[in-house]
Amino acid sequence: MLKVRVIPCLDVKDGRVVKGVQFEALRDAGDPVEQALAYDAAGADELMFLDITASHEGRRPIHEVIARTADVCFMPLSVGGGVRTVEDARRLLLSGADKISINTAGVENPDLFAAASDAFGAQAVVAAIDAKQVEPGRWEVFTYGGRRATGLDVLDYARLAVERGAGEILLTSMDRDGAKTGYDNALLRAVTGAVTVPVIASGGAGQVSHLVDAVKDGGADAVLAASIFHFGEVSIAEAKAAMAAAGLPVRA
Template sequence: MLTKRIIPCLDVDKGRVVKGKKFQGIKDVADPVELGKFYSDQCADELVFYDITASHEDRDIFIHIVEDVARNINIPFTIGGGIRSVEDFRKVLLAGADKVSVNSAAVVNPQLIKQAALRFGSQCVVLSIDAKRNQKGSWDVYVKGGRENTGIDAIEWAKEGQRLGAGEICINSIDTDGVKQGFDLELNETLSSLLTIPIIASGGAGNMQHFSDVLNCGADAALAASVFHYKEIAIADLKEFLHKENLPVRRCL
């Protein structure tokens, strides 16, 4: 059985790590390089950095931060936000990132997933989906940092992303984001039953049991921000808890 991963998420705006609730009420948290190094030292399996306003503001990704992070951490990390082309993939990977996450640009141009996967390998391509429940019993895909409803069915979009060559799906529930009442288990279980590529669950972590719940229902990794940023949960403690829950994790030395 593959090891389950714990992934701190660092949302970056104007060079600072920030956090909000349901994509609203954004507050300053820390310096991204310093926080990334802290998590690297604290036994995180991977990191994800999202430039949360790059797509909305139609600007390029923060390459200087990518380079600084790569110099200071020793675990894999993913960069997302403002990725619009295969050339953007190349720049971010050359700057030191291990994977690149696409969201809004892939909705506009789905072939970007295929082009990037063919050039750099599927293992470098993460399709990030911001999903929100609708009245039809499913979930809609949102873009522009959760500001715009595309009307696209999130489940169908995840399946299409896999077909085009994405190596992972990061599914973020807008409904549960920052609320700390647990991940959207139905959403993650639905995806895990339909996809063969790894699923990263995002949005809703409030305690250790929430991580256990979503990893047991099919997610391959669990991503969180607030509970780690504000030191409500220590990663080493979380991994010991998950180990006792019989989940395969890379334990801290």
């Protein structure tokens, strides 16, 4: 049976792992390569690597850092941040990434999903969506690291991204990001009900019960978290033990 994945996220700025509280007030949590090695040894199911300020500053991802990270990871690695063209995606994949995550550029040009999917397969293309609740049961897509409102409905955009070729959705609740009050399970339920590809829950994990709820209540296929893992509040093993105790399939 397919396992629910536990995915630590390395938000990276200037080659260092950081974690923002609602995308501001960054704290330094260390070197990406060291973190990747530690998570590899701890049994993380996958690693997400986001260059969080890339679009905002008009920079390109730091391929050397990604390559060094990928070299010590014998686990799947997703990389995002500033992916604007098929060539950007190709360079990341050749640096050692298994999947590339497209955020702002996908909103501005949904055909990028089709082009990337044709070139690398849908399994390598992740649509990263930053969602903010605008009224009960309705969420809006934001771009540029949560700085710009798009007016797009999250469910419409999720369907469009999958139709064009995204093989997975990384769904971040901006309302919950850094708040540690649990994932937005209503948002998760809405998106997992709207698309047939796997959905990764992101934003809001504060304790192990939140990981369980994202799957049981939200229907998530994978749970992503940063600060609870980075600062040692919860280990990967503890997260998996709690999920297994709740009857969820996890990798031993």
